[in-house]
Amino acid sequence: MKHARRAAAAAACSLVIGGAATPAAAHDAGGKPERLGTVVFTVSCKPDAQREINLAMAYYHSFAWAYVKEPLDRALQADAACGMAHFVRALSLLDNPFAWPTNLSPKLLDDGAAALAAARSTGLASQRERDYVEALSAFYRDHDKLNHRSRAQALEQEFDKLARRYGDDREALILHSLVLSANFDPADKSYANQLRAARQLEPLFQAMPDHPGVAHYLIHSYDYPPIAHHGLEAARRYSKIAPDAAHAQHMPSHIFTRLGAWRDSVESNRVSARSDTAKSFNSMHAFDYLVYAHLQLNQDKAAAQVMAEALALPNRADHFASAYAYSAIPARMALESGRWSEAAALELNPAAGGYPWQKYPQAEAVNAFARGVGAAMVKDGARVQAEHKRLLQLRDAAAQLKIGYWADQIEIQSEVVRGLASLVDGRVDESLRTLRQAAAREDATEKHVVTPGPIIPAREVLANALLDLDRPAEALVEYEAVLKREPNRLRATLGAARAAERQGDAAKARLHATKVLELTESADSVRPEVLHAKRLLGRA
Template sequence: MNLLLAASALALAPMDTGHAHEHSPQLGKLRFETSCSKAAQTQFETGLRWLHSFEYQEAERSFSQAAATDPACAIAYWGVAMSNYHPLWAAPTPAELAKGQAAIEKAKAAGAKSPRERDFIAALDTFYRDAGRLDLKTRAFAYSDAMARLRERYADDDEAAVFYALSLIAAGTMDGDKAYPRQKQAAAILNGVLARNPDHPGVAHYLIHSFDYPALAELALPAARRYAAIAPDSAHAQHMPSHIFTRLGLWDEAIKSNLAAEAAAKAHAAAMGMVGAWDQQLHAMDYLAYAYLQTGQDQKAEKVFDDLASISQADPPSPTVAYAATAIPARLSLERRRWDEAAALKLPATVNGLKALTNHPWAIANIHFANAVGAARAGKLELARDGIAKLLADEQSLKVPPGEYDWRKQIAIERQIAEAWLANADGRRDDAMRLMRGAADLDDATEKHPVTPGAILPAREQLGELLLAQGRPANALKEYEASLQRAPRRLAGVYGAAEAAKLAGETEKADRLYAELVTMTQDGDDARPEVKSARMFAASLDSTRR
C-alpha cells in the first residue's frame, strides 16, 4: 500500500469510543493469545498496551502482576524483560539490563506452553544474551533479525508484525541511512496491521517514529492527530504527536499536545505517590517551552522555566530529565538573544541537584553552549573562550558505545558554533565562516535524538545569521531557507529569512515571510523583536489599504 494513502487511512478510520471495561485504563485495542490463566491474560494484555505507549514502569507492573497471578505464565516474564529494553530511548542502565536478563531466564525456566510464546522469548533472548560481551548495536540488530524470522513464521500475527516493525525502527536509528529503508519497511508493516486494527496503540505510535524525520514527517500527521485519542490514559500518547507537530512547525497543536501530556504526567505522579516529578513531565515541558518560543509567547515560556526551577526531584533520573533541565534555560536565553543573560547562565540549585545530571553529564554542555555563545555575542571574548574550553572538555570526556546516541557529536556542533561567533567577534571573519559552515554540514548529517524537539540553535540557521551579520544577505537567505526545510516555521529562521530577503531586494519573498511571521506571532508578546517586526509589517499593510 502506498505510504501516503495508508497514513491517510489512519485519519479516516472510525474511533471506537465504547469502553468495554469502564474502570480499566484506556490504552487502545489489541489481542495477544497466551497459554496463561484468564486473569493473568488480562493483566498481560494491559501491560502490553502500556508497553506500546512506552509507559515502561506501568507495563512492568502489569507484567509482574500477571507473573504473580500465574507463575507458569512464561510470556509475562518476557514482558518484564521487554519493559527494560526500550528500543528507541536510551540504552538499558546496568540495573535495567540485569533485571531484563533475570526476567528472560525466568521466562525460559517457566517453559512456555506454546511454540509462539517460546519464539517471542527466544527472540528477545538474542538481545540480552552475551550483553557483557556484545555492544548495544550488535544485539539490537540480532534481535531485529530474530523478529524478522518470527514474523515470517506467524505471518497473520499482529503483535509479531508490530514488534518486528519497532525493531526495524530501532535498527534504522543506528544505521545512519538517510534513505530510511528500515523505517519505510516498518511503516509498510504497520499499515498492514492498521487495516485490521486501527485502534492498535503501537500502530499509531510507531508510525510517528517511522516518519519522525524532516523528509517524512508529513506522512505521520494522520497518526499524530489520532494517537492521543487511541490511548487517552497514556501521558506519552498525549505527548508523542507533538514530535510531528514540531517537525512541521504546527505550534498550536504542539502546545495543546504538551499541555495535555504535562497534565497527564502530573496526574500519574500523584496517582503513583511519587515524591517528585515524573520524567515525562519534564519531556513535555521542554517541547512546550520550545513551541512557546516559536510563537513569541515568552511569558508562557518563562512560566515553564519557573515550574522547572521548582522541581528538586524527578524520576526516573533519565536522559529525558537531564536534557530538559538544561535545554529549557539555554533556549530561553539564546532564542531571545539575551546575550549577557546567556553568558552568565547557571542552573538553579534545585535543578542542578537533580540526579539525572549526575547520570548524564553530557547534558550540562547545553549550559556551557549558552555561556560560550552568549559571551561571544556580547563581546566578552575571554568568557567565551572559557565556555568553549568547557564544551571541549565535555566532548572529550564523553565515551559513546556502539549503537548509543552520539551526544559527543552534538556537543561538537555546539562547540563549533560558539567558536565561529568568537572568531567573528575577534575580527577573524574567514575563520568564523569556515567554522560555522563546518558546524552546519555536521548538523545536517546528524539526526536529532527523540528526547529533543530540536537543536538549541540550528547550525545552518546560525550560518544564515552570520552571513547576515557580515553583510551578505543574499547568501544568508539561501542558508535560512535551507534551515527552514529541516525545521519549518522556526521563529528565528523565518525572521532571519525575511530580513535577508528585504536586504537582498527580494521584496515579494520578504513580504510573504513577514506575513508568515504575523500568523505565527498573533499571540506573541510585544517585547520580542520578531513580534514587533511582524506587527509593524501588518500595520504597514493596513495603512497601504486605507
C-alpha cells in the first residue's frame, strides 16, 4: 500500500512540475460536467481521493466554498487516511481573504483549528504535507488571544516560506500570492503587496493558462485605479477558464469597473448572477455591481428590474456581501438618478424580515449615508443631523467589532453628511472645509472589494456643492479629479460638462458632453442632465 501511494504521489508530482494535468470532473445535479479550470494540488492519497482534492481546490480558487465539502467527503471515503482533505477543509473555512476579518467568526476559527487537528491525527504522509498544515496553523493558532492582523501576517510569512522551500510546488506560491495581495495596506499607494503578488503570478499565468486561481488573484492584485489596466488580460481569460463558476463570471467586472467599461461589467455580472441562481452571497454581490453598471449607462429601467429581482430573492444570505448589497442597491438607485426625496426616506431592506444588521454596521451605514445626502438635497436639516448622529453610532459599532477599515470609512461618510448639514445651515466655509477633508481622507484609502465604487464619492459631493455655490471653475477641478479615480462615472461626467459650460470653457464642455452621449447611447430612460448635454451639443 505504501509503495502504491508513493507511486501515485510521484505521478501527480510530475504533473505539477510539467504543468499538464486533467482535473477531476465535477458534475451538477443533472450529471453535466462543470468547467472549473485545471488544478492539481498534489497529496499523498489514493488516486480517487487525489481527484476529489483537485476538484475541491478548483472550487476554492473560484471562492465557491459552499461546494468544497462534498468532494472532501468523497476523498475521505476513498482514502480514510487522507489527512490533507482536512487541510483543504480548514483552508476553505477562511472564506474570502479580501473580506477579512468581517467574515471570520469565533466558531469558524474553532472549526478550522479542529480541521487541522484532524489532518494531523488522520495522517500526513510527507514533510511537505506537515509543513502545509503548520503554515495554515499560524492563522488559527491562539485566535482567541492574538489579533487578526498579526495572525494574517504570520500566515503570509509561513506561506512564503512554504513556497520557497518547495520551489516546484506552484500551489504554495499561488496561495502565498493570494494572502500577500489580501494583506495590503489601504493607505499604501505604492501597492507594494499587490504588485509583488502580481510579479509572482504573471509567470504562472503564462505557464498555467487554465488555472482559475492564477487569473483570479491577478485580478484582485490589479484592482486599483492606477494599475487596473494590467489586469485586463486576466479579466478576459478568467471567465473562460471557469465558465461554470459564478465568481469567475463576476470577478472580471472588478477590472471593468475600474476602467469604466460598463457594458462589459453588465454582461459579466448578468452571467454571474444567472450561474449562481441565488445559492450564495455571490448573487447579491453580482446584482450590486450590475445595478451600478446599468446606472452609469443611464439604463435606469434595467437597474430597477435588477433591484426588484435582487430584493425578491428567497435566500437572504447572512453574509456581509449580501448585507452590503441589500443596503447599497436601493441607495444607488435613488442617488444616481437624483431622486433625493426617495433617498432621504430609504428603509433598510429587508428590515421586516429580521435581518441581522447589527452584525454589519458598515452595510447599515450605506443607508444612513444615502438618507443624509438625500435629506441635504431637499434642505431637511433636522433629518441630515439625525443621519449624521446615526453614522457616528455605526462608526463606534464598527470599532467595537474591530473592523478598523470600516470604522474609518463610516467616519468619512459621517464627515460628508456633516459638511452637507453645514451647507444646509448656510455655513459655507465650514461646509467646504469639512467636505475637502473628507474627500482627501477618502482619496488616501482604497475601496473595498465588496463594492464597485463609493455610493457617491466624497469629492463629487464637494464638486456638487461648489457648482451649486456658483463656483464652476473649482467644481470642474474636483469633477475631473473624480474621473481620474472613477473613469466614465456618469454623474461626475455630467457635472464636469455643466461646470465647464458655466465657466465658459466651451471646448471642455463639449468634450465632457460628448462622453455623456457615448455613455448613454443605449439609455432606457430620461434624465434631465443628459438632455442638457444633448442640447449643449445641438443634438436635443
